[in-house]
Amino acid sequence: MNITVRTPGTAAPIGYFVHHQGRGHAERCAAIVNALPPQRPVTIFCARDDIFPPLRSGVEIRLIPSLFEATGDEAVTDFTAQPDTLHCAPLGWPGIRTAMATMAQWFMTANPALMICDVSAEVAQLARICSVPHVKVLQHGTRTDPAHRAAYDGAAGLLVPSAASLAQDDWDASMRAKTHFAGGLGVATALPARAAARARMRLAPDRDVVLVLSGGGGTGFPSAPLAVGARALPDSQWLTVGQIARDWHATEPANLRHDGWVDGTGDHIAAADCIVASTGNTTCQQILAAGKPWVAVPEWRYFDEQVEKARVLHRAGVAHAVPGLPSSVQQWRAAIRAARDGHDPARQQACTDPDAAATTADWLESLIARLWSRDPAPLQPISHADALADI
Numbered sequence: 001m002n003i004t005v006r007t008p009g010t011a012a013p014i015g016y017f018v019h020h021q022g023r024g025h026a027e028r029c030a031a032i033v034n035a036l037p038p039q040r041p042v043t044i045f046c047a048r049d050d051i052f053p054p055l056r057s058g059v060e061i062r063l064i065p066s067l068f069e070a071t072g073d074e075a076v077t078d079f080t081a082q083p084d085t086l087h088c089a090p091l092g093w094p095g096i097r098t099a100m101a102t103m104a105q106w107f108m109t110a111n112p113a114l115m116i117c118d119v120s121a122e123v124a125q126l127a128r129i130c131s132v133p134h135v136k137v138l139q140h141g142t143r144t145d146p147a148h149r150a151a152y153d154g155a156a157g158l159l160v161p162s163a164a165s166l167a168q169d170d171w172d173a174s175m176r177a178k179t180h181f182a183g184g185l186g187v188a189t190a191l192p193a194r195a196a197a198r199a200r201m202r203l204a205p206d207r208d209v210v211l212v213l214s215g216g217g218g219t220g221f222p223s224a225p226l227a228v229g230a231r232a233l234p235d236s237q238w239l240t241v242g243q244i245a246r247d248w249h250a251t252e253p254a255n256l257r258h259d260g261w262v263d264g265t266g267d268h269i270a271a272a273d274c275i276v277a278s279t280g281n282t283t284c285q286q287i288l289a290a291g292k293p294w295v296a297v298p299e300w301r302y303f304d305e306q307v308e309k310a311r312v313l314h315r316a317g318v319a320h321a322v323p324g325l326p327s328s329v330q331q332w333r334a335a336i337r338a339a340r341d342g343h344d345p346a347r348q349q350a351c352t353d354p355d356a357a358a359t360t361a362d363w364l365e366s367l368i369a370r371l372w373s374r375d376p377a378p379l380q381p382i383s384h385a386d387a388l389a390d391i
Helices: 024-035 094-110 121-129 146-153 194-200 223-232 266-271 281-290 302-315 329-341 345-349 356-371 384-389
Strands: 014-018 042-046 059-063 114-118 134-137 157-160 179-181 209-214 237-242 256-258 274-277 294-296
Touching (some): 024 114, 024 281, 024 356, 042 094, 114 121, 121 134, 157 356, 179 356, 209 223, 209 266, 223 256, 266 281, 274 281, 294 329
Parallel strands (some): 014 042, 014 114, 114 134, 157 179, 209 237, 209 274, 237 256, 274 294
8 A cells, every 4th residue: 555655845635525515615626726836736525526617737536425415225224313523424324434435545645735624524523533634614604513613623724715704703713713714715706797798688778687596505596486576676677597496376477587597697697786696605706796786585504504694794784684585575675675775885895805716725835834834833813803894
């Protein structure tokens, strides 16, 4: 068995676990690894290899079984309680054993400089158990449970793919001391001109356009409340992009158009006057960079991820958050009006950094140098007050 021995000057590899639900995890992974020095090899572990943007040379993808999708080979009747220190650890799953063994084997033979985990509490803890320093991607949500805390406390660094102004209040000093904020990471934020976008989409240049963005990480928005919204604002053209759950009882007016999945949302966002969207990471960064009035509607996710994201967006004054899609004409009119009245495009655009990938790569390289130095310099925490002062 060949085991790599690190020598001075050797660019040891980075490992990178990527959760395959949605596209945001893969997009920010690609942005980071493509910004790293070309001599830094990277091995990505993921259950899919078709969700990544183009990757530079020196980056490989190793397919592993999904950690949460059953295949039919699971044989154990799982009646034992799951410990609070784990999130997804069913018994008798050969796929989980294969995935974890693949990463553990790589830890032993590659002698990596760092493991990045986006996201899994179990994979983060595996790296720590295997004596490999790891960076844990920190997402919004109610994540004070023992499993998340073990992953965060054991991490050499935390990476937040959003602005410091959108930090949660419960991210304590010990977490902030090792956190790098990267608003806009992995998201293409350049937009075409509004007039050109409307011409391509065959939209009237002067008509009000409400865009509904429905993400791909869940079942999508239902069509019935969108029909109510379109009826509430009959002079506006309503467009939807993404996954829509069609309700048999929805009576859709003529000013509601479903465009489905599109290659890119740039034209739609550029053409919009107001946006209704969930609070998934990619969607958030695109809307913030565009500086558009936004009704933020959290979809169900584990640990209330989108609920907490909507809360901080509303607090920061960069979106008008509502608990769910409005259910009446009056509620729709009030929500759209509130989003437009409180609109501050400069405040929104300050939440994204066009250099997020480069600064993240620099932070990772500095962290690696510090980890493997005999005399590491102390990290300085970022306070919530400092974060708010930046907006």
